[in-house]
Amino acid sequence: MNESVADISSEPVKNALLSLAVEGWRFTRAYLRLISKLDAGDQNRFASQYRYFQKQLEDKLITVGFRLVNIEGLPFDPGMAATAINISDFLSEDRLIVDQMLEPIIMSETGIVKMGTVLLRKVE
Numbered sequence: 318m319n320e321s322v323a324d325i326s327s328e329p330v331k332n333a334l335l336s337l338a339v340e341g342w343r344f345t346r347a348y349l350r351l352i353s354k355l356d357a358g359d360q361n362r363f364a365s366q367y368r369y370f371q372k373q374l375e376d377k378l379i380t381v382g383f384r385l386v387n388i389e390g391l392p393f394d395p396g397m398a399a400t401a402i403n404i405s406d407f408l409s410e411d412r413l414i415v416d417q418m419l420e421p422i423i424m425s426e427t428g429i430v431k432m433g434t435v436l437l438r439k440v441e
Contacts, residue, residue: 392413401437
């Protein structure tokens with residue numbers, strides 16, 4: 318059996334991998350919200366499955382030189398590699414933090430591969 322393997326450096330393969338990584342990341346976030354509604358016994362079992370999937374996703378991305386970056390809870394800086402979709406809701410002097418990541422930042426050894434998308438909130 319002769320299987321051909323796609324070249325990871327080709328743009329279509331790279332774009333497919335990045336898209337799959339973002340969708341996998343989004344799925345894990347939805348999965349976490351879902352298991353938070355379960356009773357404690359089921360939460361533990363399903364949380365283990367979440368951690369396993371998340372680790373597999375991150376490990377596979379690392380093997381091809383990519384890494385997911387989550388900046389939730391960090392002070393917002395306009396120079397961050399993320400687009401804040403609700404930035405217009407705040408004044409320039411407001412102290413802001415990243416409340417929620419809607420899409421992760423994806424980095425490689427050479428820099429930013431894909432900008433993230435975030436929601437901000439004002440520090441009280």
